[in-house]
Amino acid sequence: xxxxxxxxxxxxxxxxxxxxxxxxxxxxxxxxxxxxxxxxxxxxxxxxxxxxxxxxxxxxxxxxxxxxxxxxxxxxxxxxxxxxxxxxxxxxxxxxxxxxxxxxxxxxxxxxxxxxxxxxxxxxxxxxxxxxxxxxxxxxxxxxxxxxxxxxxxxxxxxxxxxxxxxxxxxxxxxxxxxxxxxxxxxxxxxxxxxxxxxxxxxxxxxxxxxxxxxxxxxxxxxxxxxxxxxxxxxxxxxxxxxxxxxxxxxxxxxxxxxxxxxxxxxxxxxxxxxxxxxxxxxxxxxxxxxxxxxxxxxxxxxxxxxxxxxxxxxxxxxxxxxxxxxxxxxxxxxxxxxxxxxxxxxxxxxxxxxxxxxxxxxxxxxxxxxxxxxxxxxxxxxxxxxxxxxxxxxxxxxxxxxxxxxxxxxxxxxxxxxxxxxxxxxxxxxxxxxxxxxxxxxxxxxxxxxxxxxxxxxxxxxxxxxxxxxxxxxxxxxxxxxxxxxxxxxxxxxxxxxxxxxxxxxxxxxxxxxxxxxxxxxxxxxxxxxxxxxxxxxxxxxxxxxxxxxxxxxxxxxxxxxxxxxxxxxxxxxxxxxxxxxxxxxxxxxxxxxxxxxxxxxxxxxxxxxxxxxxxxxxxxxxxxxxxxxxxxxxxxxxxxxxxxxxxxxxxxxxxxxxxxxxxxxxxxxxxxxxxxxxxxxxxxxxxxxxxxxxxxxxxxxxxxxxxxxxxxxxxxxxxxxxxxxxxxxxxxxxxxxxxxxxxxxxxxxxxxxxxxxxxxxxxxxxxxxxxxxxxxxxxxxxxxxxxxxxxxxxxxxxxxxxxxx
Numbered sequence: 073x074x075x076x077x078x079x080x081x082x083x084x085x086x087x088x089x090x091x092x093x094x095x096x097x098x099x100x101x102x103x104x105x106x107x108x109x110x111x112x113x114x115x116x117x118x119x120x121x122x123x124x125x126x127x128x129x130x131x132x133x134x135x136x137x138x139x140x141x142x143x144x145x146x147x148x149x150x151x152x153x154x155x156x157x158x159x160x161x162x163x164x165x166x167x168x169x170x171x172x173x174x175x176x177x178x179x180x181x182x183x184x185x186x187x188x189x190x191x192x193x194x195x196x197x198x199x200x201x202x203x204x205x206x207x208x209x210x211x212x213x214x215x216x217x218x219x220x221x222x223x224x225x226x227x228x229x230x231x232x233x234x235x236x237x238x239x240x241x242x243x244x245x246x247x248x249x250x251x252x253x254x255x256x257x258x259x260x261x262x263x264x265x266x267x268x269x270x271x272x273x274x275x276x277x278x279x280x281x282x283x284x285x286x287x288x289x290x291x292x293x294x295x296x297x298x299x300x301x302x303x304x305x306x307x308x309x310x311x312x313x314x315x316x317x318x319x320x321x322x323x324x325x326x327x328x329x330x331x332x333x334x335x336x337x338x339x340x341x342x343x344x345x346x347x348x349x350x351x352x353x354x355x356x357x358x359x360x361x362x363x364x365x366x367x368x369x370x371x372x373x374x375x376x377x378x379x380x381x382x383x384x385x386x387x388x389x390x391x392x393x394x395x396x397x398x399x400x401x402x403x404x405x406x407x408x409x410x411x412x413x414x415x416x417x418x419x420x421x422x423x424x425x426x427x428x429x430x431x432x433x434x435x436x437x438x439x440x441x442x443x444x445x446x447x448x449x450x451x452x453x454x455x456x457x458x459x460x461x462x463x464x465x466x467x468x469x470x471x472x473x474x475x476x477x478x479x480x481x482x483x484x485x486x487x488x489x490x491x492x493x494x495x496x497x498x499x500x501x502x503x504x505x506x507x508x509x510x511x512x513x514x515x516x517x518x519x520x521x522x523x524x525x526x527x528x529x530x531x532x533x534x535x536x537x538x539x540x541x542x543x544x545x546x547x548x549x550x551x552x553x554x555x556x557x558x559x560x561x562x563x564x565x566x567x568x569x570x571x572x573x574x575x576x577x578x579x580x581x582x583x584x585x586x587x588x589x590x591x592x593x594x595x596x597x598x599x600x601x602x603x604x605x606x607x608x609x610x611x612x613x614x615x616x617x618x619x620x621x622x623x624x625x626x627x628x629x630x631x632x633x634x635x636x637x638x639x640x641x642x643x644x645x646x647x648x649x650x651x652x653x654x655x656x657x658x659x660x661x662x663x664x665x666x667x668x669x670x671x672x673x674x675x676x677x678x679x680x681x682x683x684x685x686x687x688x689x690x691x692x693x694x695x696x697x698x699x700x701x702x703x704x705x706x707x708x709x710x711x712x713x714x715x716x717x718x719x720x721x722x723x724x725x726x727x728x729x730x731x732x733x734x735x736x737x738x739x740x741x742x743x744x745x746x747x748x749x750x751x752x753x754x755x756x757x758x759x760x761x762x763x764x765x766x767x768x769x770x771x772x773x774x775x776x777x778x779x780x781x782x783x784x785x786x787x788x789x790x791x792x793x794x795x796x797x798x799x800x801x802x803x804x805x806x807x808x809x810x811x812x813x814x815x816x817x818x819x820x821x822x823x824x825x826x827x828x829x830x831x832x833x834x835x836x837x838x839x840x841x842x843x844x845x846x847x848x849x850x851x852x853x854x855x856x857x858x859x860x861x862x863x864x865x866x867x868x869x870x871x872x873x874x875x876x877x878x879x
Contacts, residue, residue, distance in 0.1 A: 101405025104358030106412030122434030126199030131332040184734035189273030202254035218272035283321040336433040362459035402456020423752040500815025510761035526678030528617025533713030571612030590658040623673025644689035684835035797868035808860030
């Protein structure tokens with residue numbers, strides 16, 4: 073221990089004597105370690121520990137799947153859930169979750185909040201208890217006894233100002249009185265941080281038999297000793313029995329069981345591994361840079377090393393001393409890197425808007441924790457050792473006689489020069505791979521930003537209104553309300569057009585329905601094709617900016633007494649009616665002949681979810697023929713859409729003072745939020761690529777500068793014998809560009825192989841895009857040329873007499 077302490081003190085004094093060298097080495101490693109710490113924290117939060125529930129290793133999610141129809145994560149019908157819960161033996165408990173909205177109207181301004189209805193055992197399965205009060209009792213899942221609510225901690229703080237006496241008080245939800253029985257801990261946010269409260273979910277006898285409406289999310293807790301494979305087998309056997317018993321609704325519908333963690337991390341698993349590979353490259357480049365710095369330092373200390381060996385020091389002793397010094401550099405780099413990571417993680421957390429990030433499991437857990445600290449410490453030591461190993465080994469192989477005769481002259485053997493060259497080639501190759509990957513993602517993002525979305529989101533505001541059952545039981549009342557609302561909003565100052573739709577594009581809404589094309593052979597219910605369904609008012613398409621391609625749009629004559637009509641998009645016509653005239657075709661969505669609907673027009677494709685997705689086949693129905701209680705108002709204005717929010721809210725309150733307005737947001741903001749994960753990933757990879765480029769350039773510059781210093785006598789001799797400045801310039805640049813070109817060739821080969829991993833993330837850009845490959849390679853060569861030119865230019869100014877006299 074005393075020996076180690078002496079080594080540490082000696083290394084610290086040595087590094088402090090050369091602050092310039094130490095600062096460059098520490099900052100270089102700090103960049104690599106900080107980047108890796110940032111991404112490790114992200115991986116830990118999003119992939120490893122998105123949740124922290126007691127029984128997380130036994131928790132699963134159960135979905136409906138129909139591979140013939142192309143989905144594996146389908147919502148579950150209540151009747152199917154009842155079958156699974158009552159017949160399965162693999163689960164300790166099986167719970168249904170229904171996403172709901174709650175209108176809170178106990179004040180002057182009614183508000184709408186998202187929440188969940190959950191069946192018995194939800195909180196017990198997750199292993200969480202209320203911070204105040206309690207969770208649900210089993211008997212509160214019985215009809216008539218379910219008027220209780222558990223609040224999210226943040227809702228309790230905002231709505232009740234943290235009232236410690238809130239338990240037992242009542243709150244008006246959807247115009248019914250609910251008793252508050254509990255407040256959850258501040259860190260409880262399942263599912264996905266999007267619910268503000270939970271109520272018991274109770275199915276009526278009719279709902280328990282319902283197999284056509286699929287809207288439930290199912291989670292389960294496996295019994296101890298039951299494997300995931302066993303649960304899958306059992307659930308699929310139950311589903312197969314249901315297929316035979318209920319062919320009209322369950323034909324082709326199977327059950328899919330996945331772990332809670334794998335289901336929650338499916339989105340992060342797409343991009344995070346790519347980023348992980350990128351930061352490893354950055355760290356390797358940083359280590360290579362520091363290794364070159366240490367090689368230069370080792371060369372300048374050859375005489376010192378030779379003297380110590382001559383006086384009896386063992387090579388092992390010198391290696392330990394040098395590794396201690398490099399480890400100390402690594403630890404210092406780790407400390408600075410940790411500060412960089414703290415800042416970077418905070419910036420990363422802001423990279424995705426809160427309204428979108430709250431749906432990403434684990435996003436709120438980003439930060440530095442003990443696991444991340446341990447990772448940073450271990451990585452710091454490892455990086456320092458890796459960077460110092462090769463220079464240390466070469467320095468202890470010095471020829472004693474040559475080193476002592478040199479009289480302190482810096483001279484490096486061929487082995488060290490070769491190692492420096494290898495390190496530079498490696499830096500260039502790794503940098504090129506990163507730059508090409510970033511270039512592909514940047515091009516992809518640009519193409520995605522330019523993509524035709526099928527709408528014009530400029531100055532468009534969207535908001536949602538939901539009519540309660542009380543007072544709006546009759547469909548004519550619903551139609552009258554939405555007609556009046558649209559007409560009142562349309563005359564507001566600055567409004568160009570106002571229309572209504574059941575699901576606004578890019579609002580994360582989804583509703584599909586199966587159908588039968590009239591005139592074709594009947595298809596069993598479970599095997600019928602499906603399309604997205606949207607209900608709209610006549611003015612919606614003009615308000616959102618979706619163009620009519622052929623036929624006509626809806627008008628005021630398409631009411632409940634008229635022939636039932638629909639519009640389809642181009643994707644629908646191409647997929648289901650190829651080579652046929654879509655207008656005039658009739659579709660059936662309900663099985664009843666009265667449900668036949670005639671296609672009267674074709675509209676342009678609209679991307680409903682992601683900017684880089686293929687548009688879904690979509691059917692539009694006039695709301696006067698298919699009215700919904702919940703509709704969204706879409707308003708095109710001549711001004712910033714946010715300025716209309718207060719005026720529109722007043723118009724809603726004028727029609728019904730108890731109605732809340734929710735999800736008020738410009739459509740352009742919705743689009744930006746949906747694009748934010750890909751935008752953030754592009755930015756991250758681009759930053760890492762730029763760091764790699766800077767480090768590689770510095771590495772090339774450093775090696776060439778040292779080469780000029782080493783060859784000062786040679787250059788002086790050449791110039792004394794008649795060599796011109798251009799000859800010296802060409803000599804130095806040629807050596808540097810030789811290393812660069814070798815690195816570029818290796819990097820191109822590596823990029824050609826590795827960028828294929830990006831294929832699923834690219835939009836309208838191939839993984840081997842020639843423009844990106846050529847442009848990045850030429851840019852890197854140009855930067856390397858500048859890095860070589862500067863020291864080469866300095867070499868041309870060597871005075872032959874001074875160089876020879878100094879030698």
